[in-house]
Amino acid sequence: MGFLKVSDNCILCGRCVDICPRYIFQIDKTKSKKVIINENVQYCHDCGHCVAICPQDAIVNTRMGDNLDVDFPLVPSNIDYEKALSFIRLRRSIRKFKSELISEEKVKQLLEFSRFAPTGHNTNAVEYTIIIGRDKIDVLWGETIQLMKEVIRKINNPFWVGIAFLAGKKNFVNEAKKNEYRLNSHIINFENKKDTIFHGAPMLILLHTGKKAASPIEDCAIASENIMLGANTLGLGATIIGYFVRAWKHSKKIKKLVNLPKGHILHSCLSVGVPTYNFRRLVPRPEPNISFIK
Ligand SMILES: Cc1cc2nc3c(=O)[nH]c(=O)nc-3n(C[C@H](O)[C@H](O)[C@H](O)COP(=O)(O)O)c2cc1C
Structure with a gap:
């Protein structure tokens, strides 16, 4: 467990003690008044907070490598509340993309x-599968539509519905019936070559995790939001495609086509590309429903 060390530069400020989520650091008051690393070090998950907060650069975690970005500006100098809020409010789900391909460099950015x-x-366990080009996306679109056709066939078959109810799938049936008009619209649009599933995007980013992730759904959702926000800064737009995540779950064929690493589960899919249109206004949203408990 020698990966984590506190050097003699330590001034006992106690910051590492206060902020470590695994309670690894403690001030040894009885002996030499040093910060010591206790047995909880075995649970260290390399969050890097101790290294990042130490005013003396006294903490080293060799497992984290040397990519500490010491020259990166810590406080963005030109972001105030209004700018930050405006940046967040300007994010939009994009439903019409240009066909323009996105460079690998931009994907990495x-x-x-x-x-x-x-x-x-x-755990940093989110992994990405990037699907590039309409040839591949069209195949996935077609398979998603096939699945929608199958759902419509099933929910209109009284025998199947009866069995589904007995099997406790009442919610699924009711939900599907409620959405039948939307599924039908997607099917008609597919026949007319209008992509209302991936919105004509030239690229999909699939976010998935294996067993290592502690909170797979949340991790992929937050990662997706970061990508959607960041997309605006690169002249791109992105939209979560929940339809495709559902389709992946229910289709062996789609699973085979996207070929995620063994044991991985797809938690999010983003259509990404250059938006065809720019929004001219912000959109309204309801006031947050807040309860203060004092
Ligand atoms: C979990 C989730 C799944 C979504 N799935 C789809 C989808 O399949 N297709 C789509 O066009 N938009 C999808 N959206 C986008 C929402 O419809 C969109 O966020 C909402 O209409 C508000 O618009 P805004 O994102 O521009 O604020 C999804 C959003 C979330 C959070």
Whole structure:
């Protein structure tokens, strides 16, 4: 467990003691008044907070490598409340993309936004599969539509519905019936070559995790949001495609086509590309429903 060390530069300020989520540091008051690393070090998840907060650069974690970005500006000098809020409010789900392909360099830039998203237990287990080009996306679109056709066939078959109810799938049936008109619209649009599933995007980013992730769904959702926000800074737009995540779950064929690493589960899919249109206004949203408990 020698990966974590506190050097003699330590001035006993106690910051590492206060902020470590695994309670690894303690001030040894009885002996030499040093910060000591206790047995909890075995649970260290390399969040890097101790190294990042130490005013003396006295803490070293050799497992974290040397990519500490010491020259990166810590406080963005030109972001105030209004700018930050405006940036967040300007994000839009994009439903019409240009066919323009996105360079691998831009994809890497985009994924820098999700790389620094929080993950449960700092597992950093989100992985990405990037699907590039309409040839591949069209096949996935077709398979998603096939699945929608199958759902419509089933929910209109009284025998199947009866069995589904007995099997406790009442909610699924009711939900599907409620959405039948939307599924039908997607099917008609597919026949007319209008992509209302992936919105004509030239690229999909699939976010998935294996067993290592402590909070797989949340991690992928937060990573997705970071990517969507970051996309705006690169002249790109992105939209979560929940339809495809559902389709992946229910289709062996789609699973085979996207070929995620063994044991991985797809938790999010983003359509990404250059938006065809610019929004001219912000959109309204309801006031937050807040309860203060004092
Ligand atoms: C979990 C989730 C799944 C979504 N799935 C889809 C989808 O399949 N297709 C789509 O066009 N938009 C999808 N959206 C986008 C929402 O419809 C969109 O966020 C909402 O209409 C608000 O618009 P805004 O994102 O521009 O604020 C999804 C959003 C979330 C959070």
